[in-house]
Amino acid sequence: MDPIAAKELGRLIGAGIAAIGMGGAGIGVGLIFGNYLSAALRNPAAAQGQFGNLIFGFAVTEALGIFSLLIALLLLFAV
């Protein structure tokens, strides 16, 4: 295989592998919202006060998935 085709192949496969990382972030975000919901149904009175914490946890978890998406996008459009 010539080097240019090999680079192209590696770039596209690498982008696909990098995008798998978003699955982990998906699991994390699902856990956060699911646990918030189950806790909110147990004690609805306290739910509103924890909304900020919910969004903070969501943001921090999502950031990791976004990083892997960023690697995929960089491989696709910048390399």
Next chain:
Amino acid sequence: MADPIAQFQIKKIVTLGHIGPYEIAFTNSAAFMIAAVVVIVGGMLLATRGQTLVPGRLQSLAEITYEFVAGTVRSTAGNEGMKFFPLVFSLFTFILVLNMFGMIPGFFTVMSHIAITGALAALVILTVIIYGIYRNGLGFFKLFWPSGVPLFVMPLIVVIEILSFLSRPLSLSVRLFANMLAGHITLKVFASFIGLLATSLGVFGWVVGILPFSMLIALTALELLVAFLQAYVFTILTCLYLNDAIHPGH
């Protein structure tokens, strides 16, 4: 298929001049930012012009926005954080209005460019560092020295704290930019499915095209939520980082 990236292209409207080899131009991005500032300032002025005890629609909108942001600042950064309320409120409304502009078909999504979100994140982080050192002096560095941690794990904790502090501007800017970018690419790709089906399969394609079309409507609703949520996430993280500057040593 139409290029899903073409919508993010920055187009030059007027060239203002040159600084060295760099061209300084008025672009569609700048035009939308000015439009957002006009909408926010105009809307706020209009809403607070004839203040009544029982607010009208526009006045309640302004009051709800104020109370929402003020509540966020008070609950995360304390009453001392209200000093930064103008900054936080400007950031929130600016990002929210620009994200909502982006949802209108044909409009440019300003926040899909890392140059813009990076500048906003740099503003926040520099405010945190400068105010933190101004207010606490060297005590600001207690941020990296959490209390109540056994001394033998301290070197590890300090390294982790410094790394997490350094990754803040990166994650703050990349989160907003990547969310808007990925969301708008998804919308564009789903929209192009409809065109592909309709042009390549004839009448059958028009009927089957209902599926991606209804999916597109659902995705648009999701993107509206994301547009609001990302503006809110940026705001709440700004408040948390300002809280670190006001009360280091957590």
